[in-house]
Amino acid sequence: MTAYLEVCGVTHNFGGLQALNDCAFAISQGGITCLVGPNGAGKTTIFNVITGFLRPDTGRVGFRGRTLSGLAPQAIVHAGIARSFQNLRLFTDLTACDNVMLALPDRAGETPFGALFRPFATARSDRRRRADALERLDHVGLAARADERVRNLSYGEQKLLTIARLLATGAELLLLDEPASGLAAGALDQVMVLLRRLRGEGKTLLVVEHNTRVVQQIADEVLFLHQGHLLAQGPPARIIADPALAEIYFGGAL
């Protein structure tokens, strides 16, 4: 199968700390790939590299046969890759709906010119945008909370909102950084159902996840990262059953 997303020999240092060390992997289109590894393995850092938030010291990232290296984050979103953040990074003073509307690709009325000189057309397109956003919110079960300010939402609702915002970008490859962590059982199931449904709708998902039960239930493929290097890649049953990897994962340092 041809590589859909391709990470080749990526190395990144923070001062003296090597966060990524010749990291290499490829994932194919469709399906859910879980990225696992102990704390500090470099999972978030590789997300930052793929999405243009960090320039790697060496190596390249390819997407659909095109090199992404050097592109700004927003250009990478336009190329079709969007990411969520481990620490959510929602716009907490805005409403849930505004958070989603902001991420829709439509750019009408986003310049002062449109806002000032085409106010009616801007208002009309914004109504369309709101309808779009409500659809995404409905997708994650938050339609009833659309006009609530984000800071009044529960943590679980906020996590679902990050997924709605991610969906709004229209990207086909979604990178989710721990979408299920910190959730109670009910909300956790809700997120798992949602991720599977997104896969069914043709999205490709790369998901950082710590919970092995969740990994087992949603992953088609697992990437195991350790000390910034890809140690293993394979079906979840095999990775989880591997005693050497379990030792790294649960036993601390290698």
Next chain:
Amino acid sequence: MDYFYSYLILAEIYTLLGLSTNLLVGVVGIFSVSQAAVFGVGAYIVGDFLLAGTLSFLPALAVAALACILLNVLISLPSLRVAGDYFVVTSFGIQLLATATFTNWTAGTGGANGMPGVPPPDLLGLPIESTRGILAVTTVATLVACLAFWLILRAPFGRLLKAIREDESAVAAAGKGVLSAKVSAAALAGAFAGVAGGLYATYLSFIDPSSFDLDASILLLTMVVVGGARTLAGSIFGPFLLLALPQVLTFVAIPTTYAATARQLVYGALLIAFALFRPQGLLGERL
């Protein structure tokens, strides 16, 4: 009556400045402490052109607005590189630089002695000498600016600016450009301040650096804090309230020599009180 009109004119000019400061500091979160410097550049440009007789009022105002757009974009540029709190330091430096220029560049500004004899505004060649005439001009300018501010806040552009204030990385991750939005907001804020400067110079007919110094910049911030960030009502209410205070103080028996000090004391106390007890201001949101 003229006394009341004069209060209205100044309050409206400061409303333009309040809108400018609120857009930049309240909405986008570019924490500028040099908006009075931009105001001053607008005032001196209009004063210079009218004194020299090279341009009439409206063209001079247009030049001032354009110059202030460029200047405000230029001085806001560090905010694209320098994160949050550090920008305040650069902005502080810019304000000091501006005050030094206003005070020492005698040829352009009259220096510390100020610039006397700025002619009144004129429309179609007719000078507007009456206070009521000038009030009409400042009212039109203020209404236009208020409409613009309101349209921006309710448009997707306003939403983008508010999101930028909260989290630039999240905005980029949503596929939106941060840079162009910040530059646009700085340009608009510059235009408001430039027009305010031109109106101020022609109304008072005498300007000097004390109107455009750090104290003035902080007064503008105080107006936003007291009125409330990110709302039109707050941007109007702040200036009208704070400019009424000195008038109130004149009714209290304070010797005129202490009036300026008393005013500063009241403003400072207000700033602290609001920051501690009502950060959302009277009619707005938390800065």
